[in-house]
Amino acid sequence: MADRYDWNNPTSISRTTYTCGHCGNKVGPNLGYYGSVQPGGVQVFIYICPTCNKPTFFDEEKTQLPNVRLGRDVSGITDAGVEKLYNEARDCTATGAHTAAVLLCRKILMNIAVQHGAKEGESFVSYINHLEQSGYVPPNGKEWVDRIRQKGNEANHEIALMTEADAAQIMHFVEMLLRFIYEFPSMVDG
Helix, strand or coil: CCCCCCCCCCCCCCCEEECCCCCEEEEEEEEEEEEECCCCEEEEEEEECCCCCCEEECCCCEEEEECCCCCCCCCCCCCCHHHHHHHHHHHHCCCHHHHHHHHHHHHHHHHHHHHHHCCCCCCCHHHHHHHCCCCCCCCCHHHHHHHHHHHHHHHHCCCCCCCHHHHHHHEEEHHHHHHHHHHHHHHHCC
């Protein structure tokens, strides 16, 4: 069982509804802490989730930290490195590190290819070709695997920063690829 956090002297504050970035539940707490940002005295809040008892900060622009992670859990991943990279990319999206999330998704493609027989140390294009030629890209999936590659290259080799929309699209494509390669086959095997 997870540790239970004890908070000293939380106070009753204005209720809000949000999806907790820690546990993923939609909650409506009214306990936490408040303060203000000077000058101007704009209020900021730390709400305590009634489900997991962890804190969520809302700044003066109502930005939530941690925010909800993009993507959903994927079962059946047989490579610990791939699973860790996917969860790390999801964690990046919760903190607004969208460029980092896209870079990690690019790296996931490389790790999947090596796990499924590609030689380590090859070019990135060879990893993509290996995935396609070995049947790890679903029918009609070449375009979205190529989109992961393109956005990953852009994040890696250009000055441009990735947006939340970029990260959401790439995370969705990677999630679908992980489901195709790992989750669906594990459902048949199980």
